[in-house]
Amino acid sequence: MPIPPSLRALLRTVPTLAPVSNRAVLSVSGSQATEFLNGLLACSVQGKQTYGAFLHAQGRVLYDAFLYNSPTPSLSSPGPTYLIEYDPTLSEAPTLMSLLKRYVLRSKVRIRDVSEEWNVWAAWGSEDAKETREWNWARSGAVEPVWRTSKWPWGTENGTILDRRAPGMGKRMIVRQGETPADASTHDLAGKDAYLLHRIMHGVPEGSVDIQPMHAFPIESNLDAMGGLDFRKGCYVGQELTVRTYHTGAVRKRILPVHIFSPASLSPYMSIKPSLPSTTDSTAVKTPRLRGSSTLLSTVAAPGMGSSVGLALVRLEHLRPDIALATEEKEGQSWKVEPWWADWWPEQPPD
Numbered sequence: 001m002p003i004p005p006s007l008r009a010l011l012r013t014v015p016t017l018a019p020v021s022n023r024a025v026l027s028v029s030g031s032q033a034t035e036f037l038n039g040l041l042a043c044s045v046q047g048k049q050t051y052g053a054f055l056h057a058q059g060r061v062l063y064d065a066f067l068y069n070s071p072t073p074s075l076s077s078p079g080p081t082y083l084i085e086y087d088p089t090l091s092e093a094p095t096l097m098s099l100l101k102r103y104v105l106r107s108k109v110r111i112r113d114v115s116e117e118w119n120v121w122a123a124w125g126s127e128d129a130k131e132t133r134e135w136n137w138a139r140s141g142a143v144e145p146v147w148r149t150s151k152w153p154w155g156t157e158n159g160t161i162l163d164r165r166a167p168g169m170g171k172r173m174i175v176r177q178g179e180t181p182a183d184a185s186t187h188d189l190a191g192k193d194a195y196l197l198h199r200i201m202h203g204v205p206e207g208s209v210d211i212q213p214m215h216a217f218p219i220e221s222n223l224d225a226m227g228g229l230d231f232r233k234g235c236y237v238g239q240e241l242t243v244r245t246y247h248t249g250a251v252r253k254r255i256l257p258v259h260i261f262s263p264a265s266l267s268p269y270m271s272i273k274p275s276l277p278s279t280t281d282s283t284a285v286k287t288p289r290l291r292g293s294s295t296l297l298s299t300v301a302a303p304g305m306g307s308s309v310g311l312a313l314v315r316l317e318h319l320r321p322d323i324a325l326a327t328e329e330k331e332g333q334s335w336k337v338e339p340w341w342a343d344w345w346p347e348q349p350p351d
Contacts, residue, residue: 001340004259010302011201015126017187018195023120024088030109031079040237044230049154049161052228053218055238061216062093068174071159077110085120087207092214122195123183124170131167135346141251142224143346165226166202167344196300200309203342205255209268210297210311219245220253253313257342260308262335265299271328272296272337274318314339
């Protein structure tokens, strides 16, 4: 199911710069900062900028996060200074600050909340070259990007990350409060909804609405395909279940972009129910009852379309041409939902 042709016009390809809202920044510095974060993040921390997630001991996601090398290293603390950018929305999960402090013990690290010092921006539409990545599939349905480049895929400019979660996502920057990104002189300035639309159209979940803390599993949330999981690194919190799923489990859900036939955006976490066409033919072969439902996540009204687009956690068994999907009824109204695979999503080879 490729992107519907009617929605392709929503893919903004001109150079665009937009603020990213509802983000917090923590500073982690010290001589043991790299080892400390490598034991907590599900990606490999090698002293370079990257993207990953903090997991619960039972393997569910607490926070998805970007890890920057600070543009202004700490003068008072030896060793590297990292900046963690994440969604601080209060949830069932412990705050990230309290989570990190719980594991400090005797590690030589210093943790500070520096959210008041930084803003987060995203820029896209000016990428020069096509990305060169291949894919490594597991029998479970998990998939990892394999980078065919001698350069670090997430970028080496401190404070600027090449957003490799999906081709076409552009780059992400932390900028001092009150300052304007350098790209402002060459890019169209857009609002926060433009960035939300941009990542929805690329099938990229982000933050607590899409990756619900204490509930979401990392592979179902596409963290594997987006390069946020390292299945071969040493021990980290949540590793056991994540690696077991990769090797012996089965991926039954994925977060996909969806077209919603509603003129306005909808509330997150509405159920999406499957249905089969009704038949009066008594000789028709009876089909098994459809199990479970999918869940709507972030949504935004599609400009000029009279409908909406969003992300949804979709049961893969419901992705059949004969199955119709619609939101649960609220106040007597239900909306048709059509999922699609983002252009970049790899095709799984046959067994």
